[in-house]
Amino acid sequence: MNSLYPKNGRVILHVDMNSFYASVEMAFDPSLKGKPLAIAGNPKERKGIIVTCSYEARSFGVKTTMPLWEARKLCPDLIIKTPNFDRYRAASRGMFDILRQYSELVEPVSIDEGYIDITDSYEKGSPLEIASSIQHQIKSQLDLPCSIGIAPNKFLAKTASDMKKPMGITVLRKRDIPGKLWPLPVIEMHGVGSKTAEKLETIGVVTCKDLATANEIQLKSVLGINGLRLKERANGIDRRVVDPDSIYDYKSVGNSTTLPRDTANQSELLSTIEKLCAKVSQRLHQKDVVGTTVQIMIRDKYRKTITRSRKTENPVSTKEDLFQHARQLFLKHWNGDPVRLLGVTAQDLMEKNEATEQLDLFSYESAAKEEPLYNVLSQLQEKFGKDAISKGVRGKDKKPSYDTKQDTSFNKDFLRD
Incomplete structure (x- = not known):
C-alpha cells in the first residue's frame, strides 16, 4: 500500500460538507429530505438572506446570499428554517472526530470543511480508499453528505473538492492542471x-x-x-502544511448587526456600538487575547459600506476601551445618513500574556501599584511553571470545543466554548 503514496510529496484531502446547514436539518428531521429547503435569518429583523439551501432548492435558482423574498418568488414551496447553530456545531464536532480517526493532522477551516494530511496513513488504505471510507462513515454515522478532494497540496485539494458535488471524490494532480484548472x-x-x-x-x-x-x-x-x-x-504550487494548531490563531474578532430599521438617531447608534463592543470584549476574553487595532464598519441605507480603523496606544479588550475607540471612529466618519448596519472589530490580536502595556503618565501610577503582585506571580511561575497561575487570565484550552452563542461559519470560533 505504501507504493501508492508519493516518496517525497504529501497526500492531502479537503473534506467539504455539502449544503451543510440544510443537510443537518434534514438529518435531524428526515421528512425534509427531497424537499426545497433554505436556512435563512429572521425576516422581521431584515436578515432574510439565504445562508444555504438544499440542492432541491438550487434547482429552482435559489442561491446563497439571495434575499428571502426573491427565493420565495422563484420557489413558492420553499421551506424556510432559521439557523440552529448548536445543532450545526454538534454535527461539525462529529465530522472532525471522524477525520481524526484517520490522521492526527487535521486542520479545521470552518464549521463545515477541513484538511487532513494522510501521507503517513497508508496502513489504512490507498488515498481513494481512505477518502471513500471517510465519506461513507460521515454519511452512515451522521447522515450527512460531503465531497472530498485528493491532491498533493491544500490549494489543489480545495479545488478538487469543488469539482463534484454532492458526494463527489476528485483527484487533482499537478499534471492535471492544464486540462482541469x-x-x-x-x-x-x-x-x-x-x-x-x-x-x-x-x-x-x-x-x-x-x-x-x-x-x-x-x-x-x-x-x-x-x-x-x-x-x-x-501553477499548482502551495507550500502550506496542514496545521492542526491553526485553530488557535486569531487575526481578528468582530461582531456586526443589521438594525431593525434605518436610523440616524445618534444615541441609538452609539448604544448599538456599545453593545457590539460588549460582545467583542466577551469573545476576546474567551480567547485570552487582546486587540491592538479597533475597526468600525458603517453601512448606510444605500448599502454603501465604509470601514475605518485606528491603532491603539495600548492593547484593548474591555468593553469600555473598545467603545472609547469605536465611538471616536464613528463620530469622526459617520456622515449623518441613516445607518443600516454597524460592526466593531478588534484586529492585530496577541495573547494577553504577550501583551506589553505602553505605560504613560495616566497608566503609570495604577500599573506601579500592581508591581508587587506581578513580582509574586513571576516567582510562582518560575517555580511551578508559567501556566500554574495567572492574573485574571484563563489558559488556552487546547481541546477544541464549541461556542454556543456565535454564528461562526466564517472563522474558527466554532471550536471553542
Whole structure:
C-alpha cells in the first residue's frame, strides 16, 4: 500500500460538507429530505438572506446570499428554517472526530470543511480508499453528505473538492492542471473574488491559464504580493502544511448587526456600538487575547459600506476601551445618513500574556501599584511553571470545543466554548 503514496510529496484531502446547514436539518428531521429547503435569518429583523439551501432548492435558482423574498418568488414551496447553530456545531464536532480517526493532522477551516494530511496513513488504505471510507462513515454515522478532494497540496485539494458535488471524490494532480484548472475562468479559482477578477481583467487575465502565465510585474502592480501568490496557485504550487494548531490563531474578532430599521438617531447608534463592543470584549476574553487595532464598519441605507480603523496606544479588550475607540471612529466618519448596519472589530490580536502595556503618565501610577503582585506571580511561575497561575487570565484550552452563542461559519470560533 505504501507504493501508492508519493516518496517525497504529501497526500492531502479537503473534506467539504455539502449544503451543510440544510443537510443537518434534514438529518435531524428526515421528512425534509427531497424537499426545497433554505436556512435563512429572521425576516422581521431584515436578515432574510439565504445562508444555504438544499440542492432541491438550487434547482429552482435559489442561491446563497439571495434575499428571502426573491427565493420565495422563484420557489413558492420553499421551506424556510432559521439557523440552529448548536445543532450545526454538534454535527461539525462529529465530522472532525471522524477525520481524526484517520490522521492526527487535521486542520479545521470552518464549521463545515477541513484538511487532513494522510501521507503517513497508508496502513489504512490507498488515498481513494481512505477518502471513500471517510465519506461513507460521515454519511452512515451522521447522515450527512460531503465531497472530498485528493491532491498533493491544500490549494489543489480545495479545488478538487469543488469539482463534484454532492458526494463527489476528485483527484487533482499537478499534471492535471492544464486540462482541469487552466480552462476555468479565473473567478472560479479558490482565492479569487469578484474585485480581484476585475483587477486581473485590466491586465488581460481572464482564465486560470492567463494567470499561470501572467507577467509578474503586472500582477504585482494590480494585486501586490498576493498577485504572485495567486500565480503560484494557478501553477499548482502551495507550500502550506496542514496545521492542526491553526485553530488557535486569531487575526481578528468582530461582531456586526443589521438594525431593525434605518436610523440616524445618534444615541441609538452609539448604544448599538456599545453593545457590539460588549460582545467583542466577551469573545476576546474567551480567547485570552487582546486587540491592538479597533475597526468600525458603517453601512448606510444605500448599502454603501465604509470601514475605518485606528491603532491603539495600548492593547484593548474591555468593553469600555473598545467603545472609547469605536465611538471616536464613528463620530469622526459617520456622515449623518441613516445607518443600516454597524460592526466593531478588534484586529492585530496577541495573547494577553504577550501583551506589553505602553505605560504613560495616566497608566503609570495604577500599573506601579500592581508591581508587587506581578513580582509574586513571576516567582510562582518560575517555580511551578508559567501556566500554574495567572492574573485574571484563563489558559488556552487546547481541546477544541464549541461556542454556543456565535454564528461562526466564517472563522474558527466554532471550536471553542
